[in-house]
Amino acid sequence: MNVDPHPWAQELDSLHDHAWHRLIRGVHDRHAPARHPTLATVSPQGWPQARTVVLRAADKASRKLEIHTNSHSPKIADLVSTPVAALHVWDSGSRLQIRIQADVVIAQGAEVSHVWSAVPERSRTAYSSSSVPGELIPGALAYAAEPDASAFAVLYLHIRSMDLLHLGARHRRAQFIADPDWVGRWLVP
């Protein structure tokens, strides 16, 4: 008989705990799968949009995640028109798909100056107003990114629900709703 490599997937509580463990690992380990989730939004035209982001913070008690972005990025316009996001992680080591639905609050300026001051110098060029992400340029390298604190935005994701799918000898899937305490239930995978 084989030993189950993922015993945490058998019970709702341990499955949920494991997903948070993996999210938090993503914040602290740049090689962890949850370091680079895919953030999906809806554009002002009503189209789905998906792109890789960096997970900057994850707090289980407050059910809050944090992502940084250039405030001129199209994802800000998406979130202004539809302040809801889906966050997706495929954690191959855990054979676990994490799908998160969240309300998004955009914070900028003085409100996040304490976050800005902790952004390393070499990372600050991502937050520029002179060259705006997605803008047309005549050549591949015809952009100059000057750090600009006013182009720095923090997305706070307030999680509504998580959908966890574990691919094992038999697949298991559960949904966890923050209502406001977490309520979990099994779903057909």
Added chain:
Amino acid sequence: MNVDPHPWAQELDSLHDHAWHRLIRGVHDRHAPARHPTLATVSPQGWPQARTVVLRAADKASRKLEIHTNSHSPKIADLVSTPVAALHVWDSGSRLQIRIQADVVIAQGAEVSHVWSAVPERSRTAYSSSSVPGELIPGALAYAAEPDASAFAVLYLHIRSMDLLHLGARHRRAQFIADPDWVGRWLVP
């Protein structure tokens, strides 16, 4: 002087060709990054949704991709209300993010019986009507998946545009629009 490991990223045509090469590799190699893209849709309530899918076909000439799904899956309801999808791949070996926008046509029944007949027996349980993906169940394993050809649906993604982001010594980003011939242009990363 270092040799550029990704010379294909320097020109629009070779960047575009490389992305197609990687997509097609995903179809044929189950370990390739493009094997398991993230598909983003918009739910009937207007919320973004994102989940892993399997890329089943990619044809450069017709600009068409193919994905299989259970016809009872919520993603079908999403695509009936908003027949547009975003497909996302992070190809770590190529340091390349592929973002695709596509119109989606859902095909079922006799129209795709030739596709169904090529689905291996062991994979057919994913297409069941007795246990519907996302349905509540009293226990983790309280589902029984019986293959059902009528629960098999093919999503044909007709690509409108691709956004390619290469992370190199300097980042490069380009957008390619199918208009109907491909037109590429550089964007600020």
